Amino acid sequence: MYFCHIVTKKWWRIVSAVWVLAGYGQAEKGLVWGYTDAPGGEVRLLPEGRVTPVDSVGAFTLEGVAPGLYRIQLWYQQHLLVDTLVKVPIEGPLLLFAQERLHPVVIEAHVPQAFHLDLGYLARQPEKPLAAHLSTLPGVQVGHAGPWLQKPLIEGLRGTRLAYWQGSLPLASQQWGDDHAPELDPFAAQEVEVRIGPSPVRHGPEAAGGAILLPFPSLCCLRPLEVQALGSFFTNGRGAMGALRLRGTWRDWGYQAQGTLLRSGSLAAPEYFLTGTATRQYHGSLSLQRTFRQWRLALAYAQYNAQIGLFQGMHVGNLTDLWEAIQAPVPRTASVFSYALTPPFQSVTHETAQAKISYLFSGGGLLSFSYGRQYNRRTEHDAQGLYAPLGVALDLQLTDHYSEITYEHRGWTVGALGRYQRNYRQYAYFIPSYERGEGGAYVYRQGRRWEGGFRLQTQLYQWGLRSTAGGVLPPGQKQTFWVGGAELRRYMQLDSSARTCLEAAWVHRPPNPAELYAYGYHQAKGAFEVGKPTLRPEPLFTIRTVHERPDLQLLVAAYFSPAYILARLGPPVLSLRGAALSLQYFQAPAAWLSMGVRKRWVLPYSLQVEARGSFLYGRYAESWDGRWRPLPLWPGPTATLELRRAFGLWHFEVGWQACLRPLEYDPLAEYSPPPRGYHLTYGQIAYIRGSWAVRLSGENLLNARYRAYPDLLRFFADQVGRQVRLTIAYRY
DSSP: OTTOOOOOSOHHHHHHHHHHHTTOSOOOTTEEEEEESOTTOEEEEETTTEEEEOOTTSEEEEESOOSEEEEEEEEETTEEEEEEEEEESOSSOEEEOOOOTTSOEEEEOSSSEEEEOOHHHHTTSTTSOHHHHHTTSTTEEEEESSSSOEEEEETTBOGGGEEEEETTEEOOGGGGOTTOOOOOOGGGOSOEEEEESOOHHHHOTTOSSEEEEEOOOOOTTOOSOEEEEEEEEETTTTEEEEEEEEEEEETTEEEEEEEEEEEEOOOBOSSSBOTTOOEEEEEEEEEEEEEETTEEEEEEEEEEEEEEEOOGGGOBSSHHHHHHHHHOSSOSSOOOOOSSOOSSEEEEEEEEEEEEEEEEOTTSOEEEEEEEEEEEEEEEEOSSSTTGGGSOSEEEEEEEEEEEEEEEETTEEEEEEEEEEEEEEEESOSSOOEEEEEEEEEEEEEOSSEEEEEEEEEEEEEEOSEEETTEEEOSOOEEEEEEEEEEEEEEEEEETTEEEEEEEEEEEEOOOHHHHHOEEEETTTTEEEEOOTTOOOEEEEEEEEEEEETTEEEEEEEEEEEEEEEEEEEEEEEETTEEEEEEEEEEEEEEEEEEEEEEEEEEGGGEEEEEEEEEEEEEEESSTTSOEEEOSSOOOOEEEEEEEEEETTEEEEEEEEEEOOOSOOOGGGOSSOOOOOEEEEEEEEEEEETTEEEEEEEESTTOOOOOOSSOGGGGTOOOOOOEEEEEEEEEO
C-alpha cells in the first residue's frame, strides 16, 4: 500500500481495492492484471511505455513485468481516469476505477477514511483553514479558537490526541496548547488522509483520536510541466487569496513547487466588525522525487507563515472591564474595519525539511529510512498589560528532529524511531523551556480479515525554569514517561457492497508540556491556562464499529479512560498580560459515546441529497465515588443537509447546517449556560469546462447571528456573518 493511491467514487470498490492490494494471496511474479470500470479503454505502464487494452468486461493483463516501481494509468477516449503508483510483484488483482474530476472524492481504506482534496473542492472555501475542509467526514467537527484559528475535533478528541503528519514528519507544535491550530497549508498536498479513530501503532500515542496525514506527493512520470492555479475574492474581510502549483519531470526527477498568498481585513459579524481580525499569510513548499531501479528518494521543504489578528474585545486590562465585556450584548470596542495588524496579534512560522529513501527488495520487501527537521516559532503581541509597550509579549521557539526506519513485507510492518525536541521561550511565561528525547519501536500486521499491532516508546524530559500555581520551581528536573498503544481490527464482508469493522484499541498518552506546566496567558484562546504538574499518562480504551455501504457510512465509538486529562473554566485571573478567563487542567475518570453518520440518496431528475450528523455524549467524575458530570467544553449535536444538481456544465448546491445546544452542561465548569443553537445556509454555483472552473459560493447566506460553543469568543461577540466569494481555478 506504500506507493498505491487509487481514487474512486464508488466506495465499495475502493474498499475492495485496498483490501486486495494490502497483500493477500499468492503473488504471481511478472504478471500485472486486474479490472476496471472502463471497458474499451486502455491501461498504460510507465515509464516502460507499454499499453494494453481493456476488454468488454473491464479486465486487463500485462505479462513479463520486471519487479520494481511503476506508474499505472487508465485511459478512456483520451481522458485520464486513474493515475497511481504500484510496486511489482503484486498479490492478486489490481482494481482501477474512474475518479470524478474537479470534485471532492472520498477514499475508503479499511476503517480509516482518506479524504482527497483537489482544486475543485478547495475552491469552495479557499481561505478557510484545513479543519474546515475536513468537517464533511462523519465523526469530524470543527473546534474554534477565533475566526482564523480552527482545528478538527474527531470523535470528541483534539489537541495532542490527534497526530498531524506532513510527509514522514509528525508535527510538534501541538505541545504549545490545546487549541494551537496546525500549521498546514492544504494547497501544498495532493491529498489529505484522515484516520478516524485511534491509530497509535503507526502514528504514535498522540494519535489517540486519529491522525491527519499529508503524504509526499506522487511525482513520478508526469509531463514536463503541469500547472494548477486558483484565485479567490471574498466579501467578508474584503480579502483575496491565490495559490499556484507547478509540477512535472526534469531529467528523471519529479518536482513540485507551490505557493499560497492570503490577505484579509477585519472580519464582520452580522451587526459589527470584529475589530482586529485582519490576517496576512504566505506559504510555500518544494518537493523532489526520483525513482531509479529499486530505489526511491523523496525530498521536501515547506514553510508556513501567518500573522493572525485577534478580536480586540477579548483582551482587556482589568477584571472589571472583563466582566463588563462578558455581560455586554454588543462588544464595547469600536467597530472598525482595517487591513492593519494591530495588537493583539500573533505571528507564526513553521519550517520543515525532510528526506525519505526507500529500497524495494526482489522478494517484495520494502525498506525505508526517513529524517526530518522542523522549526516552529510563535510570537504574541499584546494590547494590554506590562508587555504591550515592549512589542513582543511571548516568544516560543521549538526545534524538532525525527528519524524513523521501517521494513514492510507480506503484510508485516516493523519500525523503530528516534526523536529530539527542544523548546525555548522568552519574555512572558506560558510553558517552560525543555529538552525531550524519545525512542521506540512498533510492529503491525495486516491480514485478510484481521489486522493489528503494538507500539512501545519512552519519553525523557529535561525541564527548565517553570511556573505553577504554587510558585516558581527550579530548573533541572528530569521526567520519564513510558507510553504506547495497541490496535486490533476485524473485518466482515456482509455482501458485495456492505462491510463492517469491529475495532478495539488501547492508547497510553503522555501529558504534554502545556497540560503539565502551563501557567500563563494563551492569547488565541483568550484564557489563562493553568497546568497540573502531578498529571500522569492518560490510558484510553476504545471499542468502535464502522458500517460502510456505497450510500451509507455509520461510525459508533465508545471511549473510556480511568485518568482522562481535561480542562474546564475557572475563576478569572489578573496577570501581567491583562485580565482573562482561566482554563484549568485536571485528571478524572471519563467515558463518552460518539456517533457519526453520512447518507446519500439519488432522487428523480438526478437530484443528489446528502445528510450528515455527529453526536457526542460524555461524563466525567472528580473521583470514583463522586457524581458523574457532563464533559466540559464539548459541542452539541450537528446535522447537515445538502442538495446538488448538475445541468450540463453548470453545478448547483445548497445546504443547511444545524448546530444544537449541548444537551447538558456542567455548572462547575461554566460561567453561564451554553448559547442557544443555530442554523446556517450555504450554497454554490459552479461552471466547469475543461481545465477551467468558476465558482460563486457563500456561507451564512442569511447573515444569521450566532455564537459557537465551546469557542470562548462566545462570551464577547458573535461569529462571522455572511461570506460570499468568487473563485476561478485552472489546471493545465
